[in-house]
Amino acid sequence: MATSRTFSLRARYLFPIDRPPIRDAWLTVSKGRIAAVGDAPVGERRDLGNVAILPGLINAHTHLEFSELEEPLGRPGMPFTDWIREVVRWRREMIRQYDGIDWRSQAIRHGVEESVRGGATMLGEIATLPWEESGSRYQGLHGVSFMELLGLARERHAELLSAANNYVEFSQSSGCSSKPGLSPHAPYTVSPELIESIATLSARTHVPVAIHLAETREELELLTSASGPFRELLDDLNAWQADVIPLGSTPLDYMKLLAKADRSLIIHGNYLSDEEMVFAGQQRDRMSIIYCPRTHAYFAHDRYPLREMLDRGINVALGTDARASNPNLNVLSEIRFAAKQHQDVSPESILRLATINAAVALGIQESHGTLTPGMQADFIVVPVAPDTTTDPNELLLGSTDMVQQVFRRGEQLFPVKAEA
């Protein structure tokens, strides 16, 4: 079905997301956009039978350079700082082993393919050096490529800010398939001053900013008292800077800096205080929190306060994070896992995390996240049991059936069609 054509697909259930599921309905696509939902079919028609059609899923947080890993680094439940040591060791080994070879491109390509098979049509990707290749490397990735910025030392500030400026300028003018974003990595790897400068740059250029924040108790300990396992890690890596983080700092201090950005994403936020959650809720149009359920489980953190976050009006979105802490990049599996973990959250709300909420997080809600006429025709097809008595949301989330078909702009991405 070519993108310029008009066609209609009938499903047992359509999940528009901006309204309840519709039974035995048609989705009409024209010129790569959604033309109608539920109405009488137009153009070429096909009844897909016992399936659900829902918007293309959006994975708001991943690091695709880890996509060749067959299993997560380290072991489940290990201390987070020990896992970071594993990541540092792995990255050094990759660079040593594949000296001069662009190993990242292949991992990213495979990661994009795996993401699509799992139903994700848009990604929030944390992109690392080298930047010269980023244009070609991220061709094929749709969503936002957040340039990762690392360097706690004040002397690095000017250099990192200039690289960020160049990246935004290059990406906005190069016609990349993904949009640019910026990711000052975390409070333990970049200075508050750099985060503030990046937030100001974001406000000027309208690119989103993503930061890992309040991920562990050990991070909070570092911010408060410059001590604990993170301090030891940074000392060991020769990266500790004595006067960069003011003693007694909290995630809220960082959130106030991020509030100056055009749009910000707090990755994890596992240990935010109630005051911090309220602050994020007040900024819901421009500040989101990204929950990575299976990564959260991998590190055996305290229960994730999803119900509390949603109650405080926070825009929570879902991410898989990387294969370094998750067995795969399948967003449908991530959604189902989250539904099982949070029986106190409605299945409708769980579905929103990887659709409309994730679209808001990445700033693409004008064209993505719901099946609404006028939106880009990104959607997925998932088999559902021929059961008319169970709530369709529960039917979809309770099933183990995998994504059957994926469309972007009305064109089938998966399964890949043989050339005519």
Ligand SMILES: [Zn+2]
């Ligand atoms: Zn991450």
